[in-house]
Amino acid sequence: MPTLERRPPADVPGGCLAVVDPATGEAFGEAPDQRPQELDAVVERAHRAWLGWRDEPAARATALRAAADAVEAAGAELARLLTREQGKPLAESSAEIARTAARLRYFAETAPQPQRIDDGRPVHSEIRWRPLGPVAAIVPWNFPLQLAAAKFAPALAAGNTMVLKPSPFTPLATRLLGSVLAKALPKDVLTIVTGREPLGARLASHPGIRHVTFTGSVPTGRAVAEGAAASLARVTLELGGNDAALLLEDVDVERIADKLFWAAFRNCGQVCMAVKRVYAPARLHSEVVEGLAQRARSVTVGPGLDPDTQLGPVNNAPQLARVEAYTGKALADGARAVAGGHRLERPGYFFAPTILTDVPPTSPVVTEEQFGPVLPVLPYRNLDEALEAANGTGFGLGGSVWGTDLDRAEAVAGRLECGTAWINHHAELSLAQPFAGAKDSGVGVAGGPWGLYGNLRPFVVHRPREA
Numbered sequence: 001m002p003t004l005e006r007r008p009p010a011d012v013p014g015g016c017l018a019v020v021d022p023a024t025g026e027a028f029g030e031a032p033d034q035r036p037q038e039l040d041a042v043v044e045r046a047h048r049a050w051l052g053w054r055d056e057p058a059a060r061a062t063a064l065r066a067a068a069d070a071v072e073a074a075g076a077e078l079a080r081l082l083t084r085e086q087g088k089p090l091a092e093s094s095a096e097i098a099r100t101a102a103r104l105r106y107f108a109e110t111a112p113q114p115q116r117i118d119d120g121r122p123v124h125s126e127i128r129w130r131p132l133g134p135v136a137a138i139v140p141w142n143f144p145l146q147l148a149a150a151k152f153a154p155a156l157a158a159g160n161t162m163v164l165k166p167s168p169f170t171p172l173a174t175r176l177l178g179s180v181l182a183k184a185l186p187k188d189v190l191t192i193v194t195g196r197e198p199l200g201a202r203l204a205s206h207p208g209i210r211h212v213t214f215t216g217s218v219p220t221g222r223a224v225a226e227g228a229a230a231s232l233a234r235v236t237l238e239l240g241g242n243d244a245a246l247l248l249e250d251v252d253v254e255r256i257a258d259k260l261f262w263a264a265f266r267n268c269g270q271v272c273m274a275v276k277r278v279y280a281p282a283r284l285h286s287e288v289v290e291g292l293a294q295r296a297r298s299v300t301v302g303p304g305l306d307p308d309t310q311l312g313p314v315n316n317a318p319q320l321a322r323v324e325a326y327t328g329k330a331l332a333d334g335a336r337a338v339a340g341g342h343r344l345e346r347p348g349y350f351f352a353p354t355i356l357t358d359v360p361p362t363s364p365v366v367t368e369e370q371f372g373p374v375l376p377v378l379p380y381r382n383l384d385e386a387l388e389a390a391n392g393t394g395f396g397l398g399g400s401v402w403g404t405d406l407d408r409a410e411a412v413a414g415r416l417e418c419g420t421a422w423i424n425h426h427a428e429l430s431l432a433q434p435f436a437g438a439k440d441s442g443v444g445v446a447g448g449p450w451g452l453y454g455n456l457r458p459f460v461v462h463r464p465r466e467a
């Protein structure tokens with residue numbers, strides 16, 4: 001496979017980033033292209049704000065509740081801007097904003113609990129939890145607001161401050177979110193910075209940062225970890241996925257086809273834990289391929305602002321080129337596109353929803369992360385072989401098993417090497433669950449109380465039982 005650069009959009013004169021509407025391919029806005037040197041002052045202000053924020057848990061909870069209210073009040077405006085720059089249908093943008101507010105409310109009510117250790121010694125020990133200091137967050141373009149909230153809600157609830165860098169492809173909704181949150185949060189508790197590389201690299205390695213929490217691709221995650229090593233900052237990495245959906249012999253294909261289709265194609269397939277490969281028993285393979293292809297052919301593709309649209313464009317030109325390259329390589333290797341297989345002849349970054357069959361199992365569209373509206377469906381004859389194939393990549397984010405006998409499906413799911421496994425659905429997460437990838441899909445734990453403790457350090461006090 002050619003290595004395709006993950007390049008941000010072209011700049012415009014005057015130190016700004018041009019922001020492109022992926023439904024038209026035209027620039028419609030701009031955001032500051034900040035210089036890495038600016039981070040020194042930003043991090044210094046985040047440190048000073050931390051001194052006033054770290055010891056006020058009740059005030060923090062009140063501020064986070066007010067922040068959730070402010071996000072909901074601005075929901076319609078945020079959703080339109082998010083769709084404009086990201087491309088997803090408006091209903092999906094609204095759901096993303098609801099999730100952002102829900103995350104703030106969840107962490108407003110999730111406080112760290114001191115713990116006593118009584119282990120028979122003449123002293124007892126108490127574990128208290130202390131915040132770390134300014135935290136850096138770096139996020140991608142597929143869920144700009146939801147993923148930002150997954151970073152700032154637990155970090156701020158824990159008593160840290162944050163400097164957040166969105167993707168240069170999607171800075172605008174995040175900047176608007178920042179100004180909405182500023183109504184509820186003290187100054188400099190959350191600062192949004194925007195710009196091209198090396199802004200993120202400098203942020204990850206800044207000596208004033210105590211925790212770097214990153215969501216994005218595996219190669220960038222490695223670079224971020226290397227950068228953070230310079231200051232020995234804690235690192236949390238939520239990285240790429242290549243989730244398999246494994247269909248069992250007793251699956252009811254017609255009953256699951258809609259759910260399976262949308263588990264792969266929601267947000268135009270640009271979901272870290274989308275279904276990216278399907279393994280079907282050989283006996284059912286053609287029925288599965290046809291069931292998915294019918295849906296791929298009939299889905300309404302268009303601009304996210306159009307109320308009839310079910311599937312929007314790919315977010316950006318380099319990502320569209322990646323999707324085309326993966327598909328082209330698979331077709332050259334002997335795969336057949338039963339639906340789609342090409343970009344659409346219209347302005348913007350549209351790719352026809354694609355179902356691939358006869359795909360060699362070694363094709364990069366199977367072994368790597370396509371991150372777009374393309375789904376290979378592979379037949380299997382023996383369940384052990386299917387599990388070996390499902391587990392046979394460097395990724396380990398999620399996976400799912402589909403069948404009628406739930407006990408059997410659960411037993412098979414227990415053999416998946418990943419962080420989250422689902423039965424008869426995929427990619428649904430609870431705010432209260434831990435979220436952590438296996439293998440190359442991540443380092444550290446986000447989500448639920450684990451996400452809060454990931455932003456805290458233990459401080460242990462030993463005292464004698466008697467004076």
Ligand code: NAD
Pocket residue numbers: 006138139140141142143147165166167168197199200201202204215216217218219220221223224238239240241271272273369371397437441442
């Ligand atoms: P990416 O790795 O190219 O970029 C992610 C972020 O890192 C962006 O803000 C980018 O500007 C920044 N960045 C780029 N180079 C950097 C550097 N050297 N140092 C610091 N920051 C740098 O990823 P992307 O293309 O924006 O997003 C898609 C990827 O994100 C996919 O692999 C997807 O699976 C992954 N993802 C993972 C999760 C998860 O929770 N595990 C969620 C969403 C997306």
